[in-house]
Amino acid sequence: MKQEQVLNFNAGPSALPEAVLQQAAEAIINYNNTGLSILSIPHRGDLFVAILEESKALVKELCGLSDDYEVMWLQGGGRLQFCMVPMNFLRQNETAGYIDSGHWAAEAIDAAKHYGTTGVLASSREDNYTHLPQWPESVDKGLRYLHFTTNNTIYGTQWPSIPASDVPLVADMSSDIFSMQRDYTNCAMFYAVAQKNLGAAGNTLVVVRKDFLERVHPGLPPMLDYKVHAEKNSLLNTPPVFGIYVSLLMLRWIKEKTIAVIEKENRAKAAMLYAEIERNALFHAAVDADSRSLMNVVFHGRSKEMEKQFLECCAGRGIVGIEGHRSVGAFRASLYNGMPLAGVEKLVSVMHEFEQSGG
Numbered sequence: 602m603k604q605e606q607v608l609n610f611n612a613g614p615s616a617l618p619e620a621v622l623q624q625a626a627e628a629i630i631n632y633n634n635t636g637l638s639i640l641s642i643p644h645r646g647d648l649f650v651a652i653l654e655e656s657k658a659l660v661k662e663l664c665g666l667s668d669d670y671e672v673m674w675l676q677g678g679g680r681l682q683f684c685m686v687p688m689n690f691l692r693q694n695e696t697a698g699y700i701d702s703g704h705w706a707a708e709a710i711d712a713a714k715h716y717g718t719t720g721v722l723a724s725s726r727e728d729n730y731t732h733l734p735q736w737p738e739s740v741d742k743g744l745r746y747l748h749f750t751t752n753n754t755i756y757g758t759q760w761p762s763i764p765a766s767d768v769p770l771v772a773d774m775s776s777d778i779f780s781m782q783r784d785y786t787n788c789a790m791f792y793a794v795a796q797k798n799l800g801a802a803g804n805t806l807v808v809v810r811k812d813f814l815e816r817v818h819p820g821l822p823p824m825l826d827y828k829v830h831a832e833k834n835s836l837l838n839t840p841p842v843f844g845i846y847v848s849l850l851m852l853r854w855i856k857e858k859t860i861a862v863i864e865k866e867n868r869a870k871a872a873m874l875y876a877e878i879e880r881n882a883l884f885h886a887a888v889d890a891d892s893r894s895l896m897n898v899v900f901h902g903r904s905k906e907m908e909k910q911f912l913e914c915c916a917g918r919g920i921v922g923i924e925g926h927r928s929v930g931a932f933r934a935s936l937y938n939g940m941p942l943a944g945v946e947k948l949v950s951v952m953h954e955f956e957q958s959g960g
């Protein structure tokens with residue numbers, strides 16, 4: 602079946618570009634005409650080390666980072682990063698700042714409480730995260746770090762930029778990395794799970810500035826120690842070879858397209874869908890206009906019954922994955938880099954027809 606026959610708006614794992622899927626499929630049978638499957642190459646051999654090195658170089662190039670940063674591929678997803686960040690950088694008698702802007706931001710705070718004190722510097726929880734909280738005007742310089750989530754995948758809000766910070770800034774960029782031009786150098790560290798905008802589930806990109814890495818507390822088990830992973834070049838244990846290869850294919854695809862063009866398309870896709878939600882009497886946006894995400898568009902229908910009918914209508918038109926997260930309900934359309942403009946055009950035309958047909 603051709604990919605275009607089903608339009609996939611899932612939030613993650615999510616749609617990948619056709620060209621990436623094609624190359625990944627070929628590599629499973631015969632990787633680069635080596636006669637070997639990518640699933641069977643040794644992780645310490647030249648073939649995989651070349652994949653690793655190219656992926657690291659591309660991350661630095663696309664983010665505009667110098668050799669002051671270490672690039673790693675780790676496992677355990679975003680959830681393990683929520684633990685590893687405080688494990689490595691926070692002690693019981695120390696405090697880290699957190700911005701509480703949504704579900705995943707709050708999960709990161711809960712995880713950090715096991716290791717030290719968390720100061721929540723801003724939160725929009727009281728308003729059910731329907732807008733971004735106010736970024737703190739001043740931050741205590743004694744904080745070990747300040748953690749925030751660039752894009753709130755479930756609630757559909759997104760920070761427009763990465764602010765400069767007096768304390769080391771740690772960013773969870775899982776659902777919007779490489780979706781727009783960003784000042785990555787304002788971060789002491791950032792991480793992103795692969796399954797949203799950067800490949801398949803199984804590997805997580807972790808980037809840490811070397812001077813921040815020097816602050817890692819000693820005495821951690823090696824598998825949980827960023828310094829050890831950096832020293833071992835992400836080869837402490839057997840890494841997810843195939844997943845890292847798929848991420849490399851994504852990185853090459855992003856480089857070829859350029860982030861400037863990707864950003865332009867992402868802005869056009871989101872603008873088109875939000876405009877239809879505003880225009881169409883059957884739908885309304887869940888998020889305040891100045892906080893809306895380009896990646897995850899969250900919206901409601903006029904009634905529960907109408908929402909159910911619209912989902913059925915979409916299913917009949919080959920549109921999948923627009924159900925909202927189980928904690929929010931209604932709809933969420935994820936417009937990651939792999940979703941073409943034509944896909945959003947199709948969704949908008951189905952919304953339009955649904956309105957015409959009487960909802």
Ligand SMILES: *Cc1c(COP(=O)(O)O)cnc(C)c1O
Pocket residue numbers: 613677678679680681705750752753754773774775776794797
């Ligand atoms: C999906 C997501 C996570 C969690 O990723 P897992 O790999 O399921 O642990 C964390 N943060 C953000 C912003 C996400 O979108």
